[in-house]
Amino acid sequence: MLSVQDLTVSLGPATAPVDVVAGVSFELAKGEILGLVGESGCGKSMTSLAVMGLLPQPGPRIRAGRVLLEGCDVTQLQPWQRVEAGHGRMAMIFQEPMTSLNPVRRIGDQIAEAVRVHDRVSGPPAMARARELLELVRMPDPAMQLSAYPHQLSGGQRQRIMIAIALACRPQVLIADEPTTALDVTIQVQVLGLLRELCNRLDMAMLFITHDMGVIAQLADRVSVMYAGRIVETAGVEALFGRPRHHYTRGLMDCMPSRNSGARRLPTIAGQPPAPGTVRAGCVFASRCAAVREPCRTAAPPRAEVSRGHEVLCTFPLDDGGPR
Amino acid sequence: MSRDDAMFWLKPFIARPIALMGLGILLGTLLAAIFAPWLAPYDPFAIDPSIRLTPPNALHWFGTDQFGRDTLSRAIQSARMALLIGSGVVAFALGTGVPIGVLSALFPRLGHVLMRMVDVLMAFPSLLLALGLIVILGPSVVNAILAIGLGYMTTTTRIVYGLTLRLRTETYVEASRSMGAGTAWLVGKHILPNLVSPLLVQASFVFAFAQLGAASLDFLGLGAPPEIPSWGNMLAESHTFITRAPWLLFFPGMMIVATAFSLNLVGDALRDRLDPRFRQLFGEKG
Amino acid sequence: MNGNAVLDIRDLKVSFKVRRSGRKYQVRAVDGVSLSLAEGEVLGIVGESGCGKTTVGRSIVGLVRPDSGTIGFKGRDMTGAGLRDMRLNIRMVFQDPYASLNPRRAIGDSVAEAGDINGFFTSRAERSAAIAAALTAVGLDPSFAARYPYELSGGQRQRAGIARTILPSPSIVIADEPVSALDVSVQAQVLNLMMDLREQLGLSMLFISHDLGVIGQISNRVAVMYMGRIVEQAATRTVLDDPRHPYTRSLVAAIPKPDPSKRILGAIETGEPPSLFKRPSGCAYAPRCPLASQRCLVEVPELRSVGDRALACHNV
Numbered sequence: 001m002l003s004v005q006d007l008t009v010s011l012g013p014a015t016a017p018v019d020v021v022a023g024v025s026f027e028l029a030k031g032e033i034l035g036l037v038g039e040s041g042c043g044k045s046m047t048s049l050a051v052m053g054l055l056p057q058p059g060p061r062i063r064a065g066r067v068l069l070e071g072c073d074v075t076q077l078q079p080w081q082r083v084e085a086g087h088g089r090m091a092m093i094f095q096e097p098m099t100s101l102n103p104v105r106r107i108g109d110q111i112a113e114a115v116r117v118h119d120r121v122s123g124p125p126a127m128a129r130a131r132e133l134l135e136l137v138r139m140p141d142p143a144m145q146l147s148a149y150p151h152q153l154s155g156g157q158r159q160r161i162m163i164a165i166a167l168a169c170r171p172q173v174l175i176a177d178e179p180t181t182a183l184d185v186t187i188q189v190q191v192l193g194l195l196r197e198l199c200n201r202l203d204m205a206m207l208f209i210t211h212d213m214g215v216i217a218q219l220a221d222r223v224s225v226m227y228a229g230r231i232v233e234t235a236g237v238e239a240l241f242g243r244p245r246h247h248y249t250r251g252l253m254d255c256m257p258s259r260n261s262g263a264r265r266l267p268t269i270a271g272q273p274p275a276p277g278t279v280r281a282g283c284v285f286a287s288r289c290a291a292v293r294e295p296c297r298t299a300a301p302p303r304a305e306v307s308r309g310h311e312v313l314c315t316f317p318l319d320d321g322g323p324r
Numbered sequence: 325m326s327r328d329d330a331m332f333w334l335k336p337f338i339a340r341p342i343a344l345m346g347l348g349i350l351l352g353t354l355l356a357a358i359f360a361p362w363l364a365p366y367d368p369f370a371i372d373p374s375i376r377l378t379p380p381n382a383l384h385w386f387g388t389d390q391f392g393r394d395t396l397s398r399a400i401q402s403a404r405m406a407l408l409i410g411s412g413v414v415a416f417a418l419g420t421g422v423p424i425g426v427l428s429a430l431f432p433r434l435g436h437v438l439m440r441m442v443d444v445l446m447a448f449p450s451l452l453l454a455l456g457l458i459v460i461l462g463p464s465v466v467n468a469i470l471a472i473g474l475g476y477m478t479t480t481t482r483i484v485y486g487l488t489l490r491l492r493t494e495t496y497v498e499a500s501r502s503m504g505a506g507t508a509w510l511v512g513k514h515i516l517p518n519l520v521s522p523l524l525v526q527a528s529f530v531f532a533f534a535q536l537g538a539a540s541l542d543f544l545g546l547g548a549p550p551e552i553p554s555w556g557n558m559l560a561e562s563h564t565f566i567t568r569a570p571w572l573l574f575f576p577g578m579m580i581v582a583t584a585f586s587l588n589l590v591g592d593a594l595r596d597r598l599d600p601r602f603r604q605l606f607g608e609k610g
Numbered sequence: 611m612n613g614n615a616v617l618d619i620r621d622l623k624v625s626f627k628v629r630r631s632g633r634k635y636q637v638r639a640v641d642g643v644s645l646s647l648a649e650g651e652v653l654g655i656v657g658e659s660g661c662g663k664t665t666v667g668r669s670i671v672g673l674v675r676p677d678s679g680t681i682g683f684k685g686r687d688m689t690g691a692g693l694r695d696m697r698l699n700i701r702m703v704f705q706d707p708y709a710s711l712n713p714r715r716a717i718g719d720s721v722a723e724a725g726d727i728n729g730f731f732t733s734r735a736e737r738s739a740a741i742a743a744a745l746t747a748v749g750l751d752p753s754f755a756a757r758y759p760y761e762l763s764g765g766q767r768q769r770a771g772i773a774r775t776i777l778p779s780p781s782i783v784i785a786d787e788p789v790s791a792l793d794v795s796v797q798a799q800v801l802n803l804m805m806d807l808r809e810q811l812g813l814s815m816l817f818i819s820h821d822l823g824v825i826g827q828i829s830n831r832v833a834v835m836y837m838g839r840i841v842e843q844a845a846t847r848t849v850l851d852d853p854r855h856p857y858t859r860s861l862v863a864a865i866p867k868p869d870p871s872k873r874i875l876g877a878i879e880t881g882e883p884p885s886l887f888k889r890p891s892g893c894a895y896a897p898r899c900p901l902a903s904q905r906c907l908v909e910v911p912e913l914r915s916v917g918d919r920a921l922a923c924h925n926v
């Protein structure tokens with residue numbers, strides 16, 4: 001369905017590019033949920049914006065790589081060409097629902113507008129579809145809520161509206177960039193449940209971006225762990241949590257408080273991620289890796305398939321994920 | 325000021341040549357004002373009817389006026405009045421506007437009253453306000469400063485009020501209050517330092533517009549007394565000669581525009597200098 | 611409450627006047643909260659956003675004036691008081707490390723601020739030494755004193771924010787979501803730091819968070835808040851392992867567990883969040899509560915002690 005190959009997003013002058021996303025590849029099948037997890041600034045949002053063709057201008061640009069949606073490279077198309085060619089079937093939802101909604105327009109009009117753009121219908125049919133979409137996102141009292149303004153809704157409801165707008169184009173791929181980070185756990189669990197149900201029901205693929213390992217474990221089918229612009233480990237969710245093979249993945253899991261309740265001190269990953277473009281040779285994680293050895297600093301680690309569907313970018317991967 | 329300090333302030337100008345040009349014009353005006361008697365090729369007051377209304381030539385670069393006075397010498401002498409009016413107006417507008425704005429934002433009840441009064445003043449166009457005041461107080465340099473300054477006091481107050489309202493609720497101000505800071509501490513350590521760069525920009529605009537305001541008053545005969553040379557007076561005295569001797573209007577007019585414009589350029593550069601976020605622009609770490 | 615309590619809050623009520631669509635509302639942000647903090651204890655406060663956690667903290671450090679109730683510090687009533695020595699004794703760490711440091715002040719000046727305000731330092735040398743010591747204590751190099759906030763990462767800023775609260779060393783630290791804005795790996799570092807400091811300086815701490823995982827890690831006791839009231843309070847393990855109040859139960863159930871074999875999505879019902887403008891007349895949780903009965907709709911449940919915990923519910 002969606003295949004991203006060697007995607008590289010760069011900042012700065014063409015003569016001295018700084019890669020904030022460096023050779024990211026992943027595949028997304030119909031109905032599948034791929035979780036993309038990593039710390040702030042590691043390039044998650046840049047990856048999703050590049051896939052969507054929404055990189056801010058001027059600034060970051062795609063320096064290399066391809067984004068194939070059903071075999072067609074969408075990086076070569078202008079946004080309007082994507083819609084014309086029937087490749088507009090990717091939609092995105094963002095972290096802060098309030099800033100993505102127009103505060104002075106009614107919810108119904110905002111959804112109907114998205115319907116108008118994609119279905120080329122307006123008036124009552126568009127409004128009927130808007131209502132249908134609200135039912136789809138399980139909004140209580142959909143007919144009433146059509147005439148509400150964004151500020152009259154709660155954070156969770158606003159995020160449902162954003163999902164409804166995203167679904168208006170009947171996407172084959174939904175990209176969700178931290179859609180629940182601003183929500184309380186009790187509301188987060190509802191929104192996550194809704195997204196999962198929609199993927200199953202509509203056979204929609206989803207790239208779900210988050211920095212929360214707990215959310216990933218609950219939602220994703222497969223997981224890619226990102227660090228300093230690279231995907232360092234990809235695996236099925238059970239394999240990743242049961243037997244992480246990359247030292248960074250392992251570190252991330254160890255420092256979660258909920259895995260350590262009772263321990264007096266939390267294990268940590270010392271130091272900070274490198275600034276983009278500062279690691280010239282070797283492994284990007286070398287400065288923080290507890291298992292670093294001499295070759296790590298000079299030779300870029302290979303991408304190895306350690307077991308079926310489990311890829312690691314590390315010269316000396318963990319053997320067994322260690323005791324937990 | 326050490327070499328490093330000098331570099332610190334020069335960087336934004338080096339990064340932007342147009343700002344450097346503005347700085348040059350300003351420094352030129354300042355030097356002209358200080359060294360006017362030595363710089364001026366002729367006595368700016370000396371009358372010589374034999375050379376009335378000579379166009380610019382090798383002897384009189386800016387030409388002469390209807391009394392045969394050297395326009396260049398008068399333009400140089402006028403820089404003094406320009407700087408006096410400009411700094412007077414800035415001092416008055418900021419000296420009143422900043423305390424009123426800050427206090428109004430910190431003490432809502434007082435602010436309610438003061439800001440209504442400012443609103444009333446703001447309802448009048450600033451030139452009309454200045455004219456009205458001059459009519460009451462009588463024309464003089466000090467009164468011109470007050471009259472023009474009053475108009476900019478209101479805008480300064482508004483700006484300071486709005487910014488302080490926002491700063492007041494910043495988390496770092498709350499943190500400071502939670503540690504027992506009083507009003508004087510909050511104002512001195514948190515509010516004023518964060519007002520400096522917007523005020524610098526405001527000051528440069530006020531200075532620039534004060535030039536135009538002073539010129540208008542002078543032109544109407546309500547500003548500097550006619551015997552003191554000022555760019556506005558020069559325009560006023562010679563506007564009837566616009567077709568016969570356009571240079572008489574062109575040069576003082578250019579001076580007004582150039583100082584106003586260069587002040588804005590310098591103000592922008594200084595604001596960028598004081599904003600830590602702009603440091604990257606000047607190739608510093610961070 | 612406790613005889614050895616360093617901080618004793620009784621029946622704290624705070625309300626705000628707000629305008630919505632032209633109408634004036636009185637929002638009861640904190641509606642009768644009683645808490646006590648023992649010497650050296652970490653008390654966690656947990657609840658959904660808007661339930662009044664921050665407002666409790668802000669009342670204690672004197673940033674908002676309570677409508678009623680008392681706040682006692684070591685046996686002295688200090689409600690609304692601006693007493694200097696108490697300001698040095700009770701200090702607050704703020705949630706947003708980007709907003710809590712003045713961008714135009716060097717880190718050292720921010721760290722020394724409480725001392726400067728209260729005339730704590732007698733000489734410049736003493737001041738710089740104290741700044742260096744505070745920065746070292748939070749794991750920052752003393753050279754950070756001369757830097758500006760924009761040069762620091764989120765984690766480093768939060769360390770600087772913590773350094774500010776321990777110079778001079780207080781008795782109580784109110785930490786308002788100090789790690790919510792940080793990444794997991796940095797979050798663990800800062801949590802460790804806070805636990806170390808608590809031990810070294812003998813601090814008592816009120817630790818506000820919406821993350822039960824973090825609360826479970828750092829606090830001895832937990833108070834769960836809902837719409838301005840405490841609904842359940844007990845030792846941390848008691849609350850996390852055996853939540854009793856229906857709201858606590860849904861809160862604990864909704865934590866996304868980092869274990870793909872224990873999936874909860876779609877399996878639990880958590881209800882719509884409440885609006886402070888439309889407070890139900892009986893139990894505030896009744897519209898979302900699976901156990902709600904007739905009595906819940908009319909009578910507000912009082913906090914009473916049940917075994918080793920305090921609970922505010924008619925039906926458990």
Ligand SMILES: Nc1ncnc2c1ncn2[C@@H]1O[C@H](COP(=O)(O)OP(=O)(O)OP(=O)(O)O)[C@@H](O)[C@H]1O
Binds near residue numbers: 042046
């Ligand atoms: N418009 C921009 N101009 C310059 N640099 C940028 C821009 N946007 C992002 N960056 C840089 O690109 C890198 C990746 O940013 P990105 O927003 O993708 O991170 P992220 O993983 O989504 O982080 P977060 O969890 O904080 O959203 C970061 O180093 C960031 O500073």
Ligand SMILES: Nc1ncnc2c1ncn2[C@@H]1O[C@H](COP(=O)(O)OP(=O)(O)O)[C@@H](O)[C@H]1O
Binds near residue numbers: 628658665886
């Ligand atoms: N200064 C204020 N003015 C009006 N309402 C406020 C103010 N501060 C807080 N509130 C309201 O009080 C409630 C509790 O707020 P807060 O204590 O910040 O919640 P929490 O920290 O649990 O997220 C919220 O509904 C909030 O909107």
Ligand code: SF4
Binds near residue numbers: 287291293317
């Ligand atoms: S390549 Fe070396 S430094 Fe990088 S993660 Fe593997 S062991 Fe660590």
Ligand code: SF4
Binds near residue numbers: 857896923924
């Ligand atoms: S008092 Fe009633 S409504 Fe409230 S939590 Fe208990 S059972 Fe539920």
Ligand SMILES: [Mg+2]
Binds near residue numbers: 044045177
């Ligand atoms: Mg992001």
Ligand SMILES: [Mg+2]
Binds near residue numbers: 664787
């Ligand atoms: Mg809060």
